[in-house]
Amino acid sequence: MTIQFNRLLPVKGTIGLAFMLALASCTAGDGTGLDAGGRPVPPGPPANNDFQQIQDTILTPSCSGCHQGANAPQGLRLDAGNSYALLVNVASAEVPGLMRVNPGNPDTSYLVQKIQGNAAVGVRMPANGPPYLSQVQIDLVRGWIAAGAPQSAAPADQLVVASSIPATSEQANAGLGKLTIIFNGDVDSSLANTNAFALRDANDRLVNADVRVPVGRPNVVEITVPQPLAAGSYQLSVHGDGPAPLADQSGHVLDGDADGKPGGDMLIPFDVKPIANEGAVR
């Protein structure tokens, strides 16, 4: 059989073929100058350890006494597992127009205003002061924010769940409409979907939910349900197994079963309390 190319390749076909060849000519990058997440390696010295110092010397001893657990004021938990994810690029509950920590700008960070005592709403923190934080401590916080509020000095070489709200086996308050899962590294947002996260009720029925990595908080995954969860028992599964397991931006697959190796599912059972007067005799 003779193929008559003159008939097969009219002008439109030639244009189309050129278009296809152009699309097929694009290649993968060689990764020069990038970290494992495909982001440029920042110039200058590596990130500092200031946040760890802030956690150890300020947040844990002075703040987390009140700011922890399901009843943390304004939902702000400042224990080591939760604090970073609930501070950086998170809108303040008291003044939603301000971020609690606005990286690069300490003056417009609500955390700084609260510890300096110039916030528009509420009392100066710590609420049980004086004594309040020393100027050295405040400057440490301001300096960390001015440097971009880095999380840690070295990226993790393994992805694990650092914390969750509600926590494992927690009795969450009625009206829970959002779950927050905090990881030790930045999550690959393309994998953060209902394939990797499954919320089931006590009857093992899948609860419809939206899964997303919030803007500016790449180590956090928020799971939002259309209606507040009814009272009862639930379990959230975060999958490190299967064809599309959750991984960080460096390709480290979730170590869900905490065996020190990638893979396995992280299970987070929790309960939602009934409304206070639910079931009361009227």
Place this chain on the structure above:
Amino acid sequence: MMRLNILRLAGVLALALAFAGAAQAEPYLAAQMGLKCVQCHVNPTGGGMRTVFGNTFAQTQLAAKRIGGEEDMWTGQVMKFLSVGGNARANYNYTDVPNQDSANDFAVEEARAYLDFGVIPNRLSVYIDQRFAPGNSTNLEANIRYWITENSIYVKAGRMYLPFGYRFEDDNAFVRQLSGINMQAPDEGVEFGFETGSWSTQFALSNGTAGAPEVDEGKQITARTEYAGSAWRVGVSAVSNDTDAGDRFGAGLFGAFRLGPVTLLGEVDYFDDDSIGIEGRKLMASLVEADWKVLQGHNLKLTYEWLEPDDDVDEDEQTRTSVLYEWSPIQFIQLRGGVRFYDGIPQNDLQNRTQAFVQLHGFF
């Protein structure tokens, strides 16, 4: 009786061919046959339940051979006002990620059923697309479709897949991941469609939340238009989403043409997304696909995809190359198998994984 049925079948085919209308969830088939989506799918933008013509095509043109008598011709219409359909895909998957143990599993990739209540034939329908696996039952489409003028202008309201680019079967294609518009992420809103001659055009206004609850005042506008000739086609699409997290704008160009037994498809999409990171990102993705109809019922599919995750960053691009073979031995059954090679930056193991699969696909 047999002669009557053959005549009926020929009549159905002729009638369906007379209505030049829209595309397929396998758009290469539409390009190969010079058809529009609406000819084979009740959804004018393609995918989901098949029309009488689509079901007839699956039995007489797609399969290597048809078994059963003429009286067993499935049309999807189980009664006058009700049509049903479905898709099920059972996979064996193998994944190899560098520096990790390989993984393999059997999995139900999808099992979904379609119902179309044609309460006013050819004019008013209530359509439901329900996924039963994996996971628990999930509604993917539930909408009311009203043809204001028969076969030319319609309005659709409810939960639906939005019109953007080609509606590929593979939701993991870079172009479908980049746009976020695929058959895993319906949205809720209203769509207007126009089917005139070789043109198909749609406009949609939706929440822009990919089916999640609306969280802000902004809405998403999506538009798509395509010229589908007998041997070639070309189209453009655009989307604009106004959200509190940042504005998102995207545009795409897509097209296809036939070269003997080979059908070539291409799509390139560009997005300017302010909702990513602090400064926003500009992203691009492309796909080029060649489908070679080796014999009736046999298709060799080669695809090459490219993803630019941030136009401001050099050397971060990713590619995906796929080689697939699709064999349809008899009607409504497809055996598919293939390998997908990911190529990305060497620092990221997942971007350099290899996946292989064998899939038994049943549909009707």
